[in-house]
Amino acid sequence: MTRSIYRRLTGRARTLGGYSQLWIAADHILLVRSARFNEHYQRFALADIQAVVITEEPSRTPLQAALGATALLWTLGFLLVSSTFAKGFFGVTGALALASVVLDMARGRRCRCHLHTAVSRELLAPVARMRIARGLLEKLQPAIEAVQGAVPIERISAIEERTSAFAAAGPAAAVGPPEISIVPGYLAEVVFGMFLINAGLILASVFWSRGTQPVTNALLSTLPAEIVTAIVALIRRGSRDPRRFIYPLIMIGLLGTGWDLAEIGRHFGAWFASVTTAAQRGNPAPIAAFFSFFDHTHALIAAGWRAVAGVVGLAAALWQRQKSAASRAQAAAP
């Protein structure tokens, strides 16, 4: 192992592209951001750290309970299907989803941890849970106080007066640059638009006999696009979008899409079985039966829920956007 002056402060906070981690040396802490094939380092001298602020995030228990119930319902879908493959698909995917929800609940409340120096306010990404934040402070506070000493209690009021004076003096005396108000993107609106487009395409693929093949070809692109944009919209929501109602609607839409995919899989399986039966009997393969992904009944259900979700979602997204724009304008007014 390479010789190193560092001791581990936190575990790895993993993302899709890499991870971040905190380490401590004798006189500074090191924030490591790894992008798999390279690492970036940011050092904060213990003598320069002014404050560590840990903010607990709102409880996600209702959302976790809803996701857990959804995962459980999905898992129980194996009781409704007959084929071994479908049973395994629902069972395995549902169990994985349920396990991830249970693990998220077991890891405890989420938090944000900011490190304040004279020139920066750095978000420490590895400190994302309250349990980790408490452990970090237990190790970091003595190390900083060994270098700087502790703030005398009699000085705290004077420090508060000075920082309050800065805040009261207005933007001209502010330490950092002005906050940029976050305007949510339009990805949620795109998702609901995709729902409406796919609703139209699904109906056309079943009820427009001359256009079945080209419309089905289009659905081969638009259905996966619907899934990908919905997942990306949910991942990117983070703290960027204050609108609350539309994202559970997108999650419900994803469940509906999952059910549609299961039906398409069943439709494909039935077609494949008919092909093999025809081959055994020496008959030509019934290729035309596969041109449409849905039968009439399921097409109406699939198009129906997409149309409702699209209309309701678009209306809610636009209404909430106008509402948050009005409240931002009100907050910015002197």
Added chain:
Amino acid sequence: MPIPADSWNRDSGVRCRACGQTVRVAVFPAIERARSGALPEALEADTEASCFYHPESRAAVPCDECGRFLCRLCELEIDSRHLCPVCFKSGVASNKLEIVETSRIMYDTIALALATFPVLLFWPPVVCAPAALYTVIRRWRAPSSVVPRTRVRFYLAALFALAEIVGIGFLIFLLTAASISRRRYATP
């Protein structure tokens, strides 16, 4: 809204009056320290040593690398050593100042990726396995991460790459032998 001082440096958090979330704040004496940079001192007599880069300023310390006299403005204290700006710049460029490095390339991860992922596509190991072995040999002594890290990725990459190269060689041998025996026993 500012967090009231009576809730600073407490073991338990307090509720923010604006958003209602629990906040825990640890404040340290650096918050009171005035922000000021180092200022050079002017020469008071001609007999005093002056800074190499600022002849009108008094020398404070010599550079630990090149020996030039430096004023308080030029002096850079890095890892308990005093350096001039030129030696600092050359130290950063030649990767000798580990304490100020901001990034490093993880050659061991690159070698392991070259030795493993291409196998999924079947034919790329013909190129990637030798590339992985080359990376292991060429970058064996390259500085790894500044945090503790073992060489296990290099070892695994070398092992997998050698196994793939041997496997590819064996496959070529089998195909060649089969081709030769087909030609030998082909009917005229």
